[in-house]
Amino acid sequence: MEIWQGLAKAVELIMNGDQALGTIVALSLKVSGIALLFSTMLGIPLGIMLGFSRFIGRRLVIALLYTGMGFPPVVVGLFVYMLISRSGPLGRLGSPLIPSLFTPEAMIIAQTIISFPLIAGFTMAAVMGVDPQLRQQVMALGATRWQGAWTVLAEARVGVLVSIVAGFGSVISEIGAVQMVGGNIENYTRVLTTAIVLETNKGRFSLAMALGVVLLALSFVANVVMLRLQGRTLDE
Amino acid sequence: MKRTFSRLLVAFVVLGLLVSCNAPAPTPTSVPPTKVPPTATPVPPTPVPPTAVPATAVPTAAPTAIPMASGRLLLATTTSTRDSGLLDFILPDFEKAFGVKVDVVAVGSGQAIKIGQDGNAEVLLVHSRAAEDKFMADGHGTRREDVMYNDYVLVGPATDPAGVKGLKNAAKAFAQVAEKQATFVSRGDESGTHVKEKDIWKAAAITPEGTWYVPAGAGMGAVLTMANEKLAYTLSDRATYLARKAEGLQLEILVEGDAVMFNPYGVMLVNTAKNAQIKGDLAKSFVDWLVSVPVQEKIGTFGVDKWGAPLFFPSSTLYQAAHATAPAAGLKITGLVNTPMTLTEAEVKAMPTMEAERANKEGVVEKYTGVSLAKLLGLAGVKAEATTLVFVADDGFTSEVPVADVLKCEKCILSFRSNGGFSSVLPDFSNKAQVKGVVEMQLK
Numbered sequence: 001m002e003i004w005q006g007l008a009k010a011v012e013l014i015m016n017g018d019q020a021l022g023t024i025v026a027l028s029l030k031v032s033g034i035a036l037l038f039s040t041m042l043g044i045p046l047g048i049m050l051g052f053s054r055f056i057g058r059r060l061v062i063a064l065l066y067t068g069m070g071f072p073p074v075v076v077g078l079f080v081y082m083l084i085s086r087s088g089p090l091g092r093l094g095s096p097l098i099p100s101l102f103t104p105e106a107m108i109i110a111q112t113i114i115s116f117p118l119i120a121g122f123t124m125a126a127v128m129g130v131d132p133q134l135r136q137q138v139m140a141l142g143a144t145r146w147q148g149a150w151t152v153l154a155e156a157r158v159g160v161l162v163s164i165v166a167g168f169g170s171v172i173s174e175i176g177a178v179q180m181v182g183g184n185i186e187n188y189t190r191v192l193t194t195a196i197v198l199e200t201n202k203g204r205f206s207l208a209m210a211l212g213v214v215l216l217a218l219s220f221v222a223n224v225v226m227l228r229l230q231g232r233t234l235d236e
Numbered sequence: 237m238k239r240t241f242s243r244l245l246v247a248f249v250v251l252g253l254l255v256s257c258n259a260p261a262p263t264p265t266s267v268p269p270t271k272v273p274p275t276a277t278p279v280p281p282t283p284v285p286p287t288a289v290p291a292t293a294v295p296t297a298a299p300t301a302i303p304m305a306s307g308r309l310l311l312a313t314t315t316s317t318r319d320s321g322l323l324d325f326i327l328p329d330f331e332k333a334f335g336v337k338v339d340v341v342a343v344g345s346g347q348a349i350k351i352g353q354d355g356n357a358e359v360l361l362v363h364s365r366a367a368e369d370k371f372m373a374d375g376h377g378t379r380r381e382d383v384m385y386n387d388y389v390l391v392g393p394a395t396d397p398a399g400v401k402g403l404k405n406a407a408k409a410f411a412q413v414a415e416k417q418a419t420f421v422s423r424g425d426e427s428g429t430h431v432k433e434k435d436i437w438k439a440a441a442i443t444p445e446g447t448w449y450v451p452a453g454a455g456m457g458a459v460l461t462m463a464n465e466k467l468a469y470t471l472s473d474r475a476t477y478l479a480r481k482a483e484g485l486q487l488e489i490l491v492e493g494d495a496v497m498f499n500p501y502g503v504m505l506v507n508t509a510k511n512a513q514i515k516g517d518l519a520k521s522f523v524d525w526l527v528s529v530p531v532q533e534k535i536g537t538f539g540v541d542k543w544g545a546p547l548f549f550p551s552s553t554l555y556q557a558a559h560a561t562a563p564a565a566g567l568k569i570t571g572l573v574n575t576p577m578t579l580t581e582a583e584v585k586a587m588p589t590m591e592a593e594r595a596n597k598e599g600v601v602e603k604y605t606g607v608s609l610a611k612l613l614g615l616a617g618v619k620a621e622a623t624t625l626v627f628v629a630d631d632g633f634t635s636e637v638p639v640a641d642v643l644k645c646e647k648c649i650l651s652f653r654s655n656g657g658f659s660s661v662l663p664d665f666s667n668k669a670q671v672k673g674v675v676e677m678q679l680k
Contacts, residue, residue, distance in 0.1 A: 086355040086511045094512050101356045102310060102341055183341035201457035202319055203483045 006209030013210040025214055028191040031104050031178070032171045035111030039167055043116045044160060047123025052149060062124070068117030073110075073170075077177030080110045084181075102183035107191070110177040115167035122166055126159020127152060165226045169219055192218075307336045309518050312357035314428055315455035316386075317501070318342035320475035320547055325538050330525050336518060344427030344455070352376055355510035358519035361526075363473075363501045364428035377504040379520075381527045384535050384548040385500040388432055390491035391460070391477055392418075392469035400469075406494040407440040414440070417448040419468035421459050424451025428499070433471045436496060460485055473499055475539070475547035482542065500551065503527070527552035553654055560655035567650070567658060571626075571679035574617030585652060587611070592649045594663045594670070604661045606651030610643050618643065618679055627660050627669075628676035637662065637669050639679060650674060 013021050050062060084091045084106055090098045099105030130152050139148045153160065175193035182189035184198060192215045199208035317323050318340055327338050341351065345364040352360045353376050361383065362368060371377050390400065390409055398418040400409040413420050422444070423430040437444050450468065452459050456476040463470040464485055477489070503523050508516035525531055532550035539547035566580045587607045595601050613625075618639060625639040642648055648662040653672070662669045 086513060087353075091356075092511075100513065102339060183339070185339040185341060188337070188339055201455055201461065203457065203461055203480050203485060 003209070006206040007213070009206035010210030010213040013207070014214065018210075021210065021214065023187055024190055024192055024195050024211065025218070027104070027187075027189070028172060028193075028215075029218070031107045031182075031191060032111060032168060035108045035171055036115060036164065036168050038108070038112040039116035039119050040164055042112075043119030043163070043167070044123050047120040047160075047163070048127055048149065048153065050120070050124040051127025052152070065117050065121050065124070069121050071114070071117065072176070073114050073174045074176030074180065076113050077110050077180035080106065080113065080177065080181050084109070101181060102185060102189060104182070104189055106181040107178045107189060110181050111171040111174065114174060114177060115171045118170055119163045119167040122163030123156075123160050126156040126163065129159060130155045161226050165223055168222050172218060172222075173215065308339050309336055309359065309515060309522055310339045310341065310357040311359045311361060311522070312341045312343065312348040312351040313361040314345050314348060314363060314501075315342045315457065316363070316429070316473045316476045317361060319455065319457045320473075320479045320539075322475065322535070322538050322548060326531060326534055329531070329534075330522060333525070334518070334521060338522070342455070344423065344425040344430065346426030346430075352504065352506045355506060355514055358506055358515050359522050360504045360506065361501060362428060362504070363499050364431050365500060365502065367428075367431070368502050368504060371504060376507055376510070378507050379505040379523060381503050381523060382551045382553065383501045383503050383526060384532070384550050384552075385498060386473055386475050386548050387492065387499050388429065388471055388497040389474050389477060389489045390469060390497075391463070391472050391487040392490045393467040394486070394488050395467070396488075396490060398469065401488075401490045403491050404494060406436050406491055406496050409491045410436050411440040411442055413469050414442045414444060414448075417446065419448050419450060419463075419466050420444065421463040421466065421468045421470045422449065422451045423456065423459055423471075424453045425455070427455075429456060429471060429473060432497070432499065436471070439496065460487065463487055478539065478543050478547060501548070527554050529554055529558045557654045557656075567674070568676040569612065569616040569679075570676060572619040572622035573613075573679055574619065577616050581656065581658075584612075584650070584658065589652075590649060592647050592651065592661045592663055594661055597667070604649060604651035604659075606649035606658070606661065608646075609648040609650055609660070609662075610645065612650060613639075613643060613677070613679075622679040624680050626676075626678040626680065627671040627674050628678060629671050630657065630673035630675045633671065635660075635668050635671050637665060641665075 046065075050058060050065070081101060082088050084098055085101055086092060086094075091101070099109065134155060135148045135152050138151045139145075143151065173193060175197060178184075178189070178191055179194050179197070182191070182194065184190050184194040190198070192211050196208045196211045196215070199205070199211065311323075313323070319342070323340055327340070330336075331338055341348075341357065343351070345362040345367065348357075348360050348362050349364070349367050349371055351357045352371065353374075360371075360377070368380060372380050388406075390406060392398070392400070392413075398409075398413040398416040400412050403409040403412075422433055450462070450466070452462055454462070456472060457480060459470055460472055460477065460480050462468070464487055469490075470487075474489075474492075477485070477487070481487075503526055505516070505519050505523055506514055508514045508519075532552050532555035535548050536546050536550045539545065566578060567584055568576075568578050570576045584607055588611075589605050590608055592604050592606065593601050594604065622639050624636050625642050627635045627637075629635075642662070645662065645664070647664070648660075650658045651661045653659055657672075658674045659672045660670060660674050
């Protein structure tokens with residue numbers, strides 16, 4: 001029966017705008033949002049480049065990208081942990097540009113690394129999915145190189161948007177890396193996934209449920225918004 | 237209507253895809269025309285992409301709106317202090333008083349100590365004495381203080397299949413669990429609790445293995461949940477157990493009170509020499525605060541309202557000193573003096589103090605604070621014919637030293653003992669001259 005109590009409690013917490021819940025949700029969105037921003041800025045240009053151009057080593061880059069798409073987040077977490085640990089190669093520099101472990105910035109780095117290959121990979125696939133003759137056609141009509149690229153991108157926008165949604169989905173629901181590099185510090189690095197694990201460990205299933213419901217709802221809303229943004233539905 | 241439905245359907249498909257994991261499955265709209273399964277790529281999973289990214293991501297990450305780690309103190313501690321609620325109970329006082337935020341990373345003692353070794357935390361609050369001593373001996377820490385203790389209990393299902401309920405010997409109980417092959421969930425995470433558990437197995441001369449022995453690799457809370465579900469035994473600290481019991485855990489305490497199940501917590505300052513980023517001053521303030529008498533007393537009240545008994549028992553040196561029954565001994569100066577006198581402890585302590593250093597039996601130099609012996613004797617006025625000073629201890633022990641040497645000695649003091657009373661500290665004299673619990677100085 002705990003599952004129904006949990007659901008009821010979840011609805012109650014959400015309806016009352018519970019403060020602890022609010023902080024956790026805000027932190028999750030902030031961290032994953034910023035990470036997504038970075039990975040989009042890195043991933044989309046790379047995806048477009050891989051989709052358009054032919055260059056030496058392209059297949060290798062693509063292979064690496066696919067590997068990155070399947071890279072276990074915990075491994076990324078471990079990697080970032082060891083890099084920026086104060087006894088690690090970057091952390092020991094003591095530079096203010098290198099964030100410390102157990103900070104939101106550390107989590108952003110990890111999440112950027114996790115989502116970046118997804119965005120690049122899906123963007124590349126979307127760009128390659130556009131009929132190659134389209135570009136030749138607009139170029140023949142006198143479009144510049146950039147205009148040609150833009151036309152193709154506009155045509156592939158659904159795929160590109162999906163890549164961003166995929167990136168968001170991967171980081172907002174990811175736990176291994178954020179637990180490791182964030183440390184699950186209350187009001188600072190405690191996000192939805194780590195809070196769910198913590199509350200489950202404490203035996204407070206109802207709060208864990210509430211957080212789970214919010215996590216699901218967030219992913220759902222993000223998707224609906226994305227679909228709206230693209231200005232048309234997929235079944236048209 | 238149909239449109240809305242299919243829109244929702246698509247959203248759900250995408251959602252399910254995303255939430256399940258970040259598997260790079262093709263979405264309805266973007267089918268990669270090249271080979272899809274990334275696992276099939278012939279390239280080994282080199283860590284090239286991750287290394288390439290931080291270099292570019294780092295500079296951009298800095299100027300975000302999230303506050304940088306200033307005015308923050310990182311405390312690496314064990315799950316028991318957080319999961320029991322103790323830290324939530326005491327830390328806000330420190331944060332308010334010092335205007336800083338204490339970030340708590342709660343992990344097993346083993347990991348907490350590793351975090352300290354790597355210089356990633358300022359302060360450690362752990363319970364794994366052997367590992368703590370090693371940490372200090374290896375120079376990772378600059379100071380260690382006792383903080384508090386609680387105890388471990390062997391918990392298990394009420395049905396008690398191994399029949400250990402009421403046993404007074406933890407090792408015997410463990411042996412019985414192993415013999416009956418009753419399910420036992422182990423922390424398995426090198427935490428203080430896990431180390432203690434291994435000690436008890438060792439005492440029982442058993443190497444636990446087999447399907448009945450489940451190393452969970454998880455925190456105390458998670459292990460209790462697991463043991464509850466599996467109707468298994470586990471070793472838990474009392475604090476976490478009681479906190480969880482109040483929330484519906486069904487496991488019962490079966491064995492408690494064995495001396496081996498005593499669980500002391502220590503706080504350690506991470507060596508600032510490790511790293512310039514470690515905030516040594518703030519960390520020192522934190523340790524001073526944690527072992528101070530008011531905070532210690534507050535620790536002793538934690539949980540009383542909820543469970544009728546404290547979860548942790550304060551044990552810092554300061555706390556013990558304040559709560560020891562101070563002997564009303566005072567100090568007498570008698571014999572060949574102009575004015576024989578009896579001083580109360582407070583009167584002696586009101587005199588100007590000084591410090592003396594002396595190597596103890598282990599060769600470690602210790603610092604003592606007290607009152608100059610020469611000055612004390614001068615107060616009473618030593619008669620010319622006096623040749624020997626006799627220290628009389630509270631237990632009747634006496635020790636004699638030449639009075640002339642003492643009067644010449646500038647470093648000789650009567651030091652204040654941490655829980656009341658005095659000791660003679662005469663740095664360049666023999667061990668015999670160092671008397672604990674001096675109540676009388678007799679001149680003859």
